[in-house]
Amino acid sequence: MRLDLGISTSQLPLAKLMMTPVMQNGLKMLQMNRFELEDFLTQEAEENPLLEFTTRCSTGSDLPLDFPENISLYQHLKSQVFETFLLKIERETALTIIGNLDEKGYLDNSSYKETDDFKKILEKVQEFDPPGIAARSLQECLLLQLRAKGKEKTISYRVIQFHYQDFIHHHFSTLEKKLHISASKIQKDIDQNVKPLYMHPARIYGTEPNPTVEPDVEITEQGNVLVLSPFDQLELKQEYVELLKTSLPVEEKSSIREWKTKGFWLKRNLSRRKKLLESIGKYIAKNQRAYLKNLAPLAPLSIKKSAVELNIHESTLLRALNQKHLKCAKGQFLLRHFFSSEFKNKGVSKKAILLTLKALIDNEQKKDPFSDEEIRSKLKEKGYDISRRCVAKYRDKLKIAPKHKRRKYY
DSSP, X not given: OOOOOOOOXXXXXXXXXXXXXXXXXXXXHHHOOHXXXXXXXXXXXXXOTTEEEEOOOOOGGGSOOOOOOOOOHXXXXXXXXXXXXXXXXXXXXXXXXXXXXXXXXXXXXXXOOOOHHHHHHHHHHTTSSSTTTTBSSHHHHHHHHHHHTTOTTSHHXXXXXXOHHHHHTTOHHHHHHHHTSOHHHHHHHHHHHTTTSXXXXXXXXXXXXXXXXXXXXXXXXXXXXXXXXXXSEEEEXXXXXGGGGTTOOHHHHHHHHHHHHHHHHHHHHHHHHHHHHHXXXXXHHHHTHHHHTTSSOOOOBOHHHHHHHHTSOHHHHHHHHTTOEEEETTEEEEGGGGOBOBSTTSSXXXXXXXXXXXXXXXXXXXXXXOOHHHHHHHHHHTTOOOOHHHHHHHHHHTTOOOHHHHOOOO
16 A cells, blocks of 8 residues: 655745846945945946946035055054164064954954064064054053053053952942042043053054045935936947947947946936935925924934835845945934834833933033933933933943943043
């Protein structure tokens, strides 16, 4: 007797969406901000002789800026190694040290064997620019920077050297008893000498210079929406297209046809990007009108709901918002700033609560900062009824310390 379990081993064809290069380029262009788009289009123009861009003729920030070539941290330190050490063995050790720094500029403790000779070379490397480089801990990094500024005799140096745990936990009352110096004087000295220091000494090297941020979308005072592009228009050079009608060799015609097709789709993707950003700008102008006119806080606008109303997929909207800025009379903001989910279906934007909470703390009395319960109470007065636990959660999200760490003693 044959038992039929109804299981078949035959394979059925599955519907699968294939991403063509044209589609991939379209998504890539949508995600780019204005500077990235300019680099991308410039590169495309170098590879495709049929492309022709017309650029706005204006002055000031609309023109592309040329920035000096940025030197890496390793190159900067390497030049100091060769200036400081004459012996080959010392240079090799110093190069080993700078070659084992992490992205923050700290020396990896597991990367070397500490000997007397190594310590001497490390001490010299730790005198290099930037101050604090090659430190093995945050404590040593801060001490090196204070030493570089000649502040070994300050209260700050003494606190970090001998009372580091009290320092990082803001135990000023404990420090007052240990040092027999008023808490206000200790805190004031730390604010003056330690706050300007870098926790990550390598942060100013090895990164691209930050150009002036150019907006991608502008809402004028009259409510008009403009999509700003690095180029006014993209066209195909007709003199090349006309060559297809001549008796050129087949291979050359094939290349021209390929360039023409790529140019056509590039132009189409650029047009689609512009239309979508224009739609998003109009959507923001309509739904955040009171906020833009300083008449009300941000209205809740969830990504999901906005995508439905714009008739696009959520992922498409997120790509369009990615790292792009909007300029308006109120200032310049990331597009993402205008989209925030609703707080517990109360018709209030979570971002509006965050901004109000931050404003409360920014304007509190520094000698007697608000507790989370006091913040909760003040938010309730402004129409935001949230729990104390939620206040703590939002405060942490804003990277704002609790009351006892915000208190000033002077």
